[in-house]
Amino acid sequence: MSVLIKLRDNKNLPEAESQVRDYILKKPNEVIELTSKELGEKTYTSAATVVRLCKRMDIGGFNKLKLLINQEIKYFESKNIEILDSTSIRQTDNIKEIVEKLNTINTQSIEETSILINTETLKEVVQLIKNARILDLYGIGSSHIIALDATFKFTRVGKNAINFALYDRQYVQALNSTPEHFALLFSYSGESKQMIDIAQILKDNFVKTVSITSSSQNSLSKICDYNLYVSNKESKFRSGAISSRTASLHVVDILYTVYCNYDYKNTSNKIHKTRIE
Numbered sequence: 364m365s366v367l368i369k370l371r372d373n374k375n376l377p378e379a380e381s382q383v384r385d386y387i388l389k390k391p392n393e394v395i396e397l398t399s400k401e402l403g404e405k406t407y408t409s410a411a412t413v414v415r416l417c418k419r420m421d422i423g424g425f426n427k428l429k430l431l432i433n434q435e436i437k438y439f440e441s442k443n444i445e446i447l448d449s450t451s452i453r454q455t456d457n458i459k460e461i462v463e464k465l466n467t468i469n470t471q472s473i474e475e476t477s478i479l480i481n482t483e484t485l486k487e488v489v490q491l492i493k494n495a496r497i498l499d500l501y502g503i504g505s506s507h508i509i510a511l512d513a514t515f516k517f518t519r520v521g522k523n524a525i526n527f528a529l530y531d532r533q534y535v536q537a538l539n540s541t542p543e544h545f546a547l548l549f550s551y552s553g554e555s556k557q558m559i560d561i562a563q564i565l566k567d568n569f570v571k572t573v574s575i576t577s578s579s580q581n582s583l584s585k586i587c588d589y590n591l592y593v594s595n596k597e598s599k600f601r602s603g604a605i606s607s608r609t610a611s612l613h614v615v616d617i618l619y620t621v622y623c624n625y626d627y628k629n630t631s632n633k634i635h636k637t638r639i640e
Contacts, residue, residue: 364578364592365478366431367391367439367446369420372579372595379408380416387432388447395433399425442474465605472606473613475594479578480617488573488589489621492522495545499570500526501533502549503557509549509575509611516619519637520630530557537564546572551593551607553581562586575614577607591618 370384386406387394394402399410402425406412413425422428439446450467492498498517502510507528514526527533534557540546546565550558553576562583565572574587577595584590593610623630 364481365435365475366420366422366428367435368475368479368578368595371446372577373420374579376416376419379406379412380419382406382408383413383416391432391436391446395429395436438478444471444474468606469609472594472610476592476610476613479592479594480614481591484589484591485617485621488591489618489625491545491571491573491589492517492618492622493625496523496543497540497545498522498524499536499540499544499546500524500549501537501546501558501561502526503530503533503555505608506549506551506555506558506611509608509615510547512612513547513615513619516615517622520619520623520633533557533561534564537561537568537570540565540568540570542569542571544570546570547575548572548583548587549575549611550581550583551577551611553577553579553583555583558583559586575611 367388371388373384376384383402383406386402397405399413402413403409403411417423417425417428420428422431448467448471450464450471452461452464456464500510500514502508507526510526511528514524517524525536527536537546544565546561548558548562553574558574559582562572562574563586566586571589572587573589573591574583575591575593576584578592579595584592591614593614594606623634
């Protein structure tokens with residue numbers, strides 16, 4: 364995962380470490396030229412605070428942090444990604460401004476999500492989908508729409524994919540699941556009580572699971588066996604969960620396409636066969 368995104372999305376830092384984090388995000392180009400002592404002075408903290416932040420982020424030390432930041436700055440600049448971009452829809456925006464802002468929000472959401480994808484995790488998840496006798500997909504509210512899209516895609520290529528709209532039926536499906544099942548759980552916040560309860564039931568039933576959540580630390584990702592993350596830059600104007608929906612659908616498309624690519628000829632034939640004119 365990107366170290367800059369990981370820093371931005373950590374909402375539970377002590378105040379002193381939060382001050383260091385904010386300075387890093389605002390002035391990353393300056394930070395890579397500083398020592399830990401100098402950064403501590405500029406943030407009215409200390410070198411020890413800088414080191415503690417690095418340890419909390421599972422980074423070897425401040426020099427390693429600067430190296431990672433330097434690499435990411437170049438990538439973000441090449442993709443025109445603003446790590447602190449706060450584009451939001453305002454009441455005074457005209458139609459053209461709304462169109463342009465939504466384009467920015469969705470484009471950056473997809474770009475960030477692509478950065479967050481761990482290819483090794485992705486490979487393992489796709490293999491588990493391939494091996495599972497039944498693929499279960501769970502999601503409540505707007506996340507159900509994502510689960511429904513994934514269900515239809517995998518059903519078209521011959522996978523026994525199951526998704527229920529009502530929570531009580533999802534709950535029963537989890538209770539009846541066996542290790543022959545594999546489950547995808549969608550929850551942008553990762554704090555949906557329903558999804559957390561279902562994840563725990565699946566864990567108790569020895570069913571392998573993958574969560575698709577925002578990149579911030581969350582309860583659902585701690586329960587699931589695998590985690591795939593989407594951008595945590597949801598617009599303040601959250602009509603229909605705009606950027607989170609776009610990012611989550613992007614992850615579904617990646618999973619589906621990689622799955623199809625493993626058996627390209629067979630899945631291509633099934634897609635052609637199930638096409639509805």
